[in-house]
Amino acid sequence: MMRAVVKGAASILAHTPDLVLLGSKPTREIPRFDGLYEECMAHLRSHEEAVAYPPNQAFIGNIRPDRLADVGKPWYEHPMEGAAREGPYGEIMPEDEFYGLMKAADVFDLIWLEEGFLSRVAAKLQSHPLLGDLEGLEGGKAISEIKGKLDRQEALPLNLRGELVGCVCRAHEEDEDLRAEVILEGLAVKASAFLALRHLLARVSPTDPRDVDYLLDFGEEAIGDRYQRGGGNMAKAVGEMAGCLNASGVDVKAFCCAPIHAVTCGAALVQAGIFQKIALVGGGSLAKLGMKFQFHIKKDMPILEDTLGAIAILVGEDDGVSPVIRTDAIGMHRIGAGSSAREVYEEVVVKPLDKLGKRIIDIDKYATEFHNPEITVSAGRPDTPLINYRALGALAVLRGEIGRGELDDFVRKHGMPGFSPTQGHIPSAIPFMGHARDMIVGGEIENAMFVGKGSLFLARMTNLSDGVSVILERNPALKGGD
């Protein structure tokens, strides 16, 4: 039976400090407090600072996440020397280029960019090694036209370091589901997901886009209109922008659990021989920019939630090298299963391991949730990755696989520090996909288990949570190291 493999994963960041002001929390809080806007502006980072920020370097693959344990804390005071904008899995794009990318993603003339700004950005993107073929970068507007649109409240401003350079227009006069905020969110997803997919197909796992035959989008955005609010198929929109002319696609929705659901769906379709090369894509969450900004300002820290993350994964037929996806050991939280932490881990982690005759400690690395703890702990919130690893270790203790005193060692050995922006589906297991693929091929590890979790109850339709797991394993055809 032919197995599906992970051929590669790209992880990119778009550094968008001015879009922080359009994040959900800042939008609500800034009008309430005098001076908060100024304080926010004063705590935003430059592109150089975002590039040199160690967790961001781990995200694009310039360092392994484990190495963050050796970096001095706080990380934002220990920038990486010689940090590059580009890494093995992607890049950290600056805001002006990202606005250009959104303009290229916009096919309804809803992104207006000032003429001079647009021509400068178009020139920059033209000389980008991967984006020279971008279309849709003409049609700049006069600043007076843009201001008029904003004055009539038909658009949201696009600023660069506080200066107006454009706007995002509403797509309909009356339809609330096509208001400017929703259009901006959708285009931010489309542009960032496209960038990840472009890196994936052009560099990480070189593939002619016309050889991709299906796309699965795993983001949590909702695109549609008043009659079909979540109509979707962002997958197809992203695929179109990337030139995947022979593919169609579909969106997978399951809160933060969607990425791992998408991996299992992709693997199943390839294994069944229905498709040969499936691109899984997920763009960044604009709503989640600046969620903890007030805590960061209070502690005189830079506002760390200033980047949109996007990830693209290529699932394909067994190539004799890439790690195989063990579709015979998918973990899943059944509807009728109990919902205590223990019951969830038994369902999602232990059951699939039992199928393979493995213990918890037989998985070299677990990829659970990768929220950057520097973002969350400074806001009095938990270190989510650490808690996940401690829970897995605790389960190993309760099962007698390790002693209580070995819990800390378990965390170090089978876990890693969090390093992802807090962007919902993005930190959910998959930031480790590119690393895991290379570490398995390179012989550093034998296997990795990816565990996704989702808080379905947030939509108020059910009290259930969700959980899915998938194991990646060294390809049996691979002998020795690379």
Added chain:
Amino acid sequence: MFAGKNVVAFGERDGVQGPAIAKCLAAAGANVVFTVTECVV
């Protein structure tokens, strides 16, 4: 302490979730009037 008392099971996604707290308190004889799980990250 809980027998016959009205209790709120206020869980957290990364800690102990609402339904788990509710099951414990119900088993201790409490009347659980509200169960919730907050998602704080």
Added chain:
Amino acid sequence: MDLENQARIKQLAEQYGNKSLIVVLGAADPDSSELVAETVTTGDPSYAGPLTEVQLGLAVYHILEPEVKAYIPPEVYEEQVALMELALDAEGIATATKKIRDNASAGG
């Protein structure tokens, strides 16, 4: 604490009476525990929600406190809580929650 939940707790306190409602938390660490415990006793410390400067003075405990565990049948506790009891900083959480509870009752 989520604004909706603040409003709900306020409404329940009015419905059942402050002295008759107990809140039992499942927060993941000492800081989170303190924050939620404060909100239902002396008011929302972030001045964001319906419980801003509202002193409900509710009795608040954490599910990981020994004095709570003592009342739960062991097999239920084992199944529902034991894993996170081992994974989380149970002692730190218990201390933090008790501190807020004691301060609130001392304040009267």
